[in-house]
Amino acid sequence: MAEVVRAEQLTKNYGLNRGIVDVDFTVEAGEVFGYLGPNGAGKSTTIRLLLDLIRPSRGRLTIFGLDSRRDGVEIRKRLGYLPGDLRLYDRMTGRDLLEYFAHLRGARGRGAEIAARLDLDLDRTIKELSRGNRQKVGIVQAFMHDPDLIVLDEPTSGLDPLVQETFYELVAEATARGGTVFLSSHVLSEVQHMADRVGLIREGRLDLVDSVENLRAAFMHVEATFAQPPPSDAFEGVAGVRRVEQDGEVVRFAFEGEIDPLLKALAQFHVKALDVREADLEDVFLARYRGEEPDAP
């Protein structure tokens, strides 16, 4: 597969404890790359580098094989962007805003069609729109010209569940026709739903890059319901258990490897129900980074 984005030792120094350090990753054509991390970890910094809003202190960033800085205009012809902190021209109507951007792109696009799918009224001024409806305007302008790369920063914030579904469809359609999506989010369920691979950034460093499938396969999620709440230290030190979360009679485990040691430990108590399934990304990350920081993903 062709590389759409390549970051090599990408570094941005911002003041203390901000920015990113030596970030390496590639995003392949046609995939959804989930970019995860706590707030302030460097997600937005990376995205702003992709958009050439800020310039790397060190390292290289190429998009479509072009230099992010020198060939910014060429790159942005084929790029759609939904900012995390979306600010639109308050006094323009949605229609005017889309028309303006369509002119700047030199392409009519299919803004009206996407707006209709999202049930967005384009004749109101941005000022009159609710947060969710503004977000829809942001989505329309990011998708309307069928870009080869779509960069989305917390795309579903403010959207109701029905609209979220339509948004997922838009992403699926984009990748189906060969488009690539760079999705930054801290909503793990959403990333799990959409992404093929994820990169996790923490404190400015890219901690891991792997496929969602591999990550989830590494752990199992076990939920046991007991007749009596077991003592809180009952499952300490059981081999393979990476995380325990107790909620009265219900205890949830994330574990890796063979299930036998856990089963033996469970059998000491009266088990009423047992559910074993593949771990969610949330289990995976909580298991990996438990106790390290309160706002870990």
Place this chain on the structure above:
Amino acid sequence: MLRNVALKSLRDIRRGFLWWSLGLAGFVALIVSVWPTVHSNPSLNKLAQDYPEALQAFIAFGGAVDYSSPAGYLGIELFSLMVPLLLLVAAIGTGAGTIAGEEERGTLELLLANPVSRTRIVLEKTLALVAEIAGLGVVLWLALWVGALLADMDISAGHLAAATVTAVLLAIAYGTIAILLGAATGRRTVAIGLTAAAAVAAYLVNGLAPLVHALEVPQKLSPFYHYAAGDPLRQGLSLTHVGVLVAIAVVATALAPYFFSRRDVAT
């Protein structure tokens, strides 16, 4: 009006332009309407010519203080202070709002996500500023011309145009400086504050120069000197002085994309 950044920028200021036009025209009408009274009262001219030299240097535009001719009167009442002041306020406001304003409102991020270079954005926004101020110049000139006809002032449309063009170029020079500072810093208040301070300083240097020997050389650097020194209401357009004002605008416009393209855009 949404075809490009320049037209969109003009569209944004369309309401403001209307109010500025009404204000300018109304102010001109007021001043011109007083002319017959001033004209029929020669003692006023005598009084003004007895003013201290320091004051005369500030209130006259180009030549000497003279309330007896339309050119002298319009120079004192309009062109020495109020016309450049109003045009400068409009130009600096637009100039500072252009890059820094969008950056502070956060709309610059999405604008820059389009395939438009930063250089092009600065240049198109500069074009919009020039169009706005030139438009105000046309309104000003029309108001002066019609007013002069109605008040039976003996002054040519050409000389009124020369003074208006000079004032417009002075305002554009400061407007482009405000664009430059806004593009370089991303902060509207900095752009407004520094440009306004520079304008006040240049105005004072030019006004005080006849009294303070040490200011003779700095005066030549003041845009206000080049604005008034050609005495456009009596002498017509001075290409030398107008050339300096244009040069300032050209240099500021050339530097703005350079600084804007090199820096990070604020979140």
